[in-house]
Amino acid sequence: MKRLLILFSALFVFTACTLDNGNPPPIEYTDYDLLYNYEGVNMRYVKLNVIDFFKQVALGAEYGHSAQLTKKWNTPMRLYLAGETNAALEQELADIIHSINALMEADFYIERVNDSLQSNFYVFLGDAQEYTKRFPHTTHLLESNLGLVTVHLNEKHQITNGEVFVDLNRTALAEQKHLLREEITQGLGLLNDIPYYPTSIFYKDHSVITEYMRNDKEVIRLLYHPKMVSGLNEEAVDVVARLIFGL
Secondary structure, rough: OOOOOOOOOOOOOOOOOOOOOOOOOOOOOOOOOOOOOOOOOOHHHHHHOOOOOOOHHHHOOOOOOOOOOOOOOOOEEEEEEEEOOOHHHHHHHHHHHHHHHHHOOOOOEEEOOOOOOOOOOEEEEEEEHHHHHOHHHHHHOOOOOEEEEEEEEOOOEEEEEEEEEEOOOOHHHHHHHHHHHHHHHHOOOOOOOOOOOOOOEEEEEOOOOOOOOHHHHHHHHHHHOOOOOOOHHHHHHHHHHHHOOOO
């Protein structure tokens, strides 16, 4: 089973963003540390591993024509759930929102709303044909894909709104719960899949994982650090992430 994620970023031009100072003093944010205590492991190595993982999932996107720049929300995500649902999926959605919000230290958070007109993130569970009636440009994509996330950016590479589809007709409950978590998580701005770490929510092949592994949590948290702004290229990400971790 292959899952598809796509980033639409039309109507504006991407430009690389670099920092004016290539070596900022690692002083201001040395109080920011990892979530876990890795006993017996060199913490510098662990932090560099998190930075590498971050660059793989946060720069660009697996599909679409996205520049290799960071993307994130600068407003709360107001999520509206449409289509079919059941108690298990409702609980999974609540768990996803709680898990992500618990990692946030900035002003970003996810709030579920009951009015689609108040939302900026539309999540549809159900039949692909029903979804494509609302979003016809996704028709060819959903013929062979079970999950889809679309995000829209402004000229600062900030996410302004997005949509998620999870196919309930061609999947079992375990797959549905995984896809719901994966697509919402990638809708934060972490738009790449990876070919390794089968326990990661970003794993590209078939999976029914419904919890975040340690590095998943670390990169979600790192993306929403106040210093990790949108529009950073790989070089700038490396400088900023090292500053944040005090390296």
